Amino acid sequence: MLTNGQKRALHSAARQLGLADELRRSVQRRLGGFHSAADRTATRHGFLAVMAFFEKQAGGRLRGFSEGYWQEAYEREDPESALRFKARALGAELGMDAGDLDRFVASDRVSGGRARDLASAPRRVLRKLVEALKAMLERQRGTRSAEPETKERPVHAAH
Numbered sequence: 001m002l003t004n005g006q007k008r009a010l011h012s013a014a015r016q017l018g019l020a021d022e023l024r025r026s027v028q029r030r031l032g033g034f035h036s037a038a039d040r041t042a043t044r045h046g047f048l049a050v051m052a053f054f055e056k057q058a059g060g061r062l063r064g065f066s067e068g069y070w071q072e073a074y075e076r077e078d079p080e081s082a083l084r085f086k087a088r089a090l091g092a093e094l095g096m097d098a099g100d101l102d103r104f105v106a107s108d109r110v111s112g113g114r115a116r117d118l119a120s121a122p123r124r125v126l127r128k129l130v131e132a133l134k135a136m137l138e139r140q141r142g143t144r145s146a147e148p149e150t151k152e153r154p155v156h157a158a159h
Contacts, residue, residue: 012062105118
């Protein structure tokens with residue numbers, strides 16, 4: 001069941017887009033799985049899906065919220081989406097764009113070609129991708145426990 005604040009946000013977003021009630025309900029049914037904001041079967045996940053859709057239709061921003069707020073909230077709600085969100089954020093820190101991430105996912109290092117891109121990658125591949133990106137970022141930042149600059153060489157006895 002949605003909170004009163006969530007109900008208000010749904011109706012406000014629909015008004016901002018100029019949607020008639022029947023069209024709003026259609027979107028709620030199709031994307032959110034609920035007919036009415038007062039429907040007891042409405043879930044947070046469904047609510048976020050609808051709000052993310054409305055946000056996209058509004059050009060990426062709904063009044064009263066920062067740009068991409070609902071899309072990010074929706075992506076964080078779903079485990080695979082959260083991993084994709086994290087991978088995109090880490091990739092951006094590394095200067096990687098969507099194409100770079102897709103190629104990296106498909107590489108031998110991450111999926112061995114079993115996943116063709118970020119969107120189709122299963123959870124285990126996404127986890128591996130995020131870990132690889134974290135390691136790359138740590139190396140780039142120099143935060144990994146670095147070995148000393150000078151290594152002692154073993155002394156070999158002369159024969």
